Amino acid sequence: MQPISRRNLLLAGTGAGTLALLGAGRAAASADVPPHRWIGAGSFRHVHDPSTPGRRRYLNDHTLIRAGDRWHVFGIVGDSAATGDAPDSAAEISFAHASAPHPYGPWTAHADALTVDPGYHGEEHLWAPHVIEAGGTYWMFYAAGGRGGAAINLATSTDLTTWTRVPSGPLFRGRAARDPMVVRIGGEWVMYYTELSAVDGRHLVCHRRSADLLHWSEPGVAYADETTDATGVSVTESPFVVERDGWYYLFIGPRGGYDGTDVLASRDPFRFSLDGYAGHVPGHAVEPFTDGQQWYASAAGWFRHGLYVAPLHWQDAPPPWQSPDNPVAALDVQGRLTVFALDAGDRSLLRRVQLAPDTDSWSEWERFGGPAGAVPTLGRNTNGRLEVFSLAPGGANLHHRVQRPDGGWYDWEEFGGPAGAAPAVARNADGRLEVFVLSPGGTLIARRRQWSPGALTWDPWDAGFGGPAGAPPVVAANADGRFEVFALTPGGTALLHRWQETPGGAWSPWNRFGTAAGAAPRVARDGSGRLTVTAIGPSGLGAFHRRQSVPSGGWDDWRPLFGWSAAAPLLVPSADGRLEAIALSPGGERLAHRWQLAPGGAWDPGADFGEPGVTLAAPPSAAADATGRIHVFAVTVEGRVRTRVQVRPSSGWQPWTGFGDRLLAPLPSGAPAP
Incomplete structure (x- = not known):
């Protein structure tokens, strides 16, 4: 079997002038739950460049976590390709690490947090880290694998600097399992990740449940894209789920081009569909996060040079599209x-x-x-x-x-x-x-x-x-x-x-x-x-x-x-x-x-x-x-x-x-x- 690369996976009215019938099309809400909000974002600001002297690097899928009075970012890092070209994702073998007192910086670069270990159950790449804190320990879930197939792995840390892989090996394997994120829903942990259907090749966002972050249930399907693997590129990358006022919001991309993320709203955290469209954020691998007072969106990607942050807006009306021409x-x-x-x-x-x-x-x-x-x-x-x-x-x-x-x-x-x-x-x-x-x-x-x-x-x-x-x-x-x-x-x-x-x-x-x-x-x-x-x-x-x-x-x-x-x-x-x-x-x-x-x-x-x-x-x-x-x-x-x-x-x-x-x-x- 050939080694798996991220690139291969990606390829796998009235006359008076009113228009009253142009409604907003909100998802239905029960009498005691308000309608879902609409999501948009302000301008993205470039806040951190992971490049080193003589080495131009990019960030891709990433994660942010606040520890004490500092924010930390971990993310895929790699050498930038020629202008306008995509890099070789198979060469993504380490996670960058930086910290800052505020999402807008200033950011301080640290040594890479984790580097691929071929001796650890055949790791050949490191993709899409997601870090949470539970019980005084930081848990980093990430996509790895190689000739043995796609895998979701886990490393832990007590200081966000030294990371140790769990001795038991991958949490689970899949056909193309990648891009994990973990969130607490009710009394259990839920992991969302992307996968390919074994039945018809459709791109999926799957979910698994756990009581202890180590043992995970069999998968369920939270979202199934209408296109199949035969069409080419996946548009179920970088899933991220947040809850607000009884609604769950799934951020998913790339949509509307490489630098685009759609948001789908649902009352059920385990079932999302296009009928729940709730907005768009113009960034790649977007992660929504809050400092308790304001909401932000972070973004990165192959064609950018590091981390970008924008204000995230929860709106009563949908954000508008624009003509492709400007001016x-x-x-x-x-x-x-x-x-x-x-x-x-x-x-x-x-x-x-x-x-x-x-x-x-x-x-x-x-x-x-x-x-x-x-x-x-x-x-x-x-x-x-x-x-x-x-x-x-x-x-x-x-x-x-x-x-x-x-x-x-x-x-x-x-x-x-x-x-x-x-x-x-x-x-x-x-x-x-x-x-x-x-x-x-x-x-x-x-x-x-x-x-x-x-x-x-x-x-x-x-x-x-x-x-x-x-x-x-x-x-x-x-x-x-x-x-x-x-x-x-x-x-x-x-x-x-x-x-x-x-x-x-x-x-x-x-x-x-x-x-x-x-x-x-x-x-x-x-x-x-x-x-x-x-x-x-x-x-x-x-x-x-x-x-x-x-x-x-x-x-x-x-x-x-x-x-x-x-x-x-x-x-x-x-x-x-x-x-x-x-x-x-x-x-x-x-x-x-x-x-x-x-x-x-x-x-x-x-x-x-x-x-x-x-x-x-x-x-x-x-x-x-x-x-x-x-x-x-x-x-x-x-x-x-x-x-x-x-x-x-x-x-x-x-x-x-x-x-x-x-x-x-x-x-x-x-x-x-x-």
């Missing part, structure tokens, strides 16, 4: 490229305008609206007037603002609500704008369209268009004018699509468009008239594309496009109709670029597109100006905006430059509304 840009009624973004300080909506359609000179940033819950989305009418669609803080409702023919703007108006994201917008075959919006918590997708092309009035909402969904929908028009809408199912178990059967006509049922996916897809139309969809696999292991065989027709098979990617690659057509694709690696350190050699044709192998030493907070956005030149916009982890512009339409690129002095809010999915 967002489009041509206005005067043919000037106009950029909209959110201020990092007060989340107010900002605008910046090209001074002339054929220049690189811009106005200063100016305030365009009050605080918003997500980056806005844009629509452009047949007469060129822009419409801006914004989500209110907390997702309470939608607003929109319409450009006047003279280039000025009408006042903001209510557009519907509540909502879980700013809507997807497209122009249909007869010139009317249509919007597609996700409800809070993703329970349904609603649709609304203009009364007539360019009109200021809109039809009533159709709240039964689709759903539930695991991310906001995306929409594009076929060459013949028929819409196609694409959506991610809850938990990322599949991609679905639905299309108009005739331009402006009836819609098909929802159909399966792809297997498990890691995030919402993107879609664009090239110069040949064919649509292309991009998506990432679960965990972001790879980025793929699928294009129409003929304009407005069927679809070719999925094909690889990039390696590890933080989100579905950006697609933007050049002036000559060739698509340009740009993908950001998890961690934000590498920006890759590929382009079609001809409209609808094969892809160039590509090249690096980013700036050395610059880390991005989120994938870039792009838009073409009136001359046809593409402008790419990206926000760094410091909130600075950088831009890169084609020299000429469909040509090469100028160097990256700054784009104004305002700091912008990336607002990753799951961030709390201001």
Whole structure:
């Protein structure tokens, strides 16, 4: 039998504009138990780097515990791979250890806590430590194993420095048992860990029970993912369960890309399902913890450099999603490229305008609206007037603002609500704008369209268009004018699509468009008239594309496009109709670029597109100006905006430059509304 590596395991309404039917979709609660809370997180701060002189290292699955007046962290540690690449998880053979007086530091590194011992029942790796205190002893549960199979092992300590493995060997073995965490529930200890089903290969979160932390029951299944091992990457990593006010919350990932963790709520600690979706935290291997006064979330991962900490929020309303584009840009009624973004300080909506359609000179940033819950989305009418669609803080409702023919703007108006994201917008075959919006918590997708092309009035909402969904929908028009809408199912178990059967006509049922996916897809139309969809696999292991065989027709098979990617690659057509694709690696350190050699044709192998030493907070956005030149916009982890512009339409690129002095809010999915 070949040695087991972590990588191998991973691969194994009304016309008045209200939208009352877009409910939050809470799990049901009994009369004496309040509804579950919704979970989101603030910005993550980098607090500890485990690197040593001449050796760049990362932390992955980790655990935090408070002892006296200090916090301690233990975690998988390894040597970082080349920028944007994943390391060899089989080489993860030790646990790093550091301590601090506060979760935000300062952190002091200590000697590695535990190193692999091949003589101890065939250990070949050390993964995912979890430490608790009981009876004056610290207990470290961790995943190990090798040729003898996956194992959950145990070491103990009285000082958090010297650790001794229990002489009896592994607590138990499994097919792919890993990522243990232990919590007290009622009068017994419960261990949650990940496993593969021996029946159908599905990824599971299993549980076992114990009275003494040494002897454990046979396993039960707390959560079963709908995908199977045959689909590729596990999305049942790093399970963590906490209880609050009679509800149990399971944190599990990677969801929404490598740096993402979903939360499922249940009244039963031994049974969780996607129906209990309760929020999202934008981090990898997230561990929730509290100092008794505040809640925090910690995160780490292969593509980061150490430990990150963020405030964890327990909310009455679901945290909003956002458009994948940030900032967002489009041509206005005067043919000037106009950029909209959110201020990092007060989340107010900002605008910046090209001074002339054929220049690189811009106005200063100016305030365009009050605080918003997500980056806005844009629509452009047949007469060129822009419409801006914004989500209110907390997702309470939608607003929109319409450009006047003279280039000025009408006042903001209510557009519907509540909502879980700013809507997807497209122009249909007869010139009317249509919007597609996700409800809070993703329970349904609603649709609304203009009364007539360019009109200021809109039809009533159709709240039964689709759903539930695991991310906001995306929409594009076929060459013949028929819409196609694409959506991610809850938990990322599949991609679905639905299309108009005739331009402006009836819609098909929802159909399966792809297997498990890691995030919402993107879609664009090239110069040949064919649509292309991009998506990432679960965990972001790879980025793929699928294009129409003929304009407005069927679809070719999925094909690889990039390696590890933080989100579905950006697609933007050049002036000559060739698509340009740009993908950001998890961690934000590498920006890759590929382009079609001809409209609808094969892809160039590509090249690096980013700036050395610059880390991005989120994938870039792009838009073409009136001359046809593409402008790419990206926000760094410091909130600075950088831009890169084609020299000429469909040509090469100028160097990256700054784009104004305002700091912008990336607002990753799951961030709390201001």
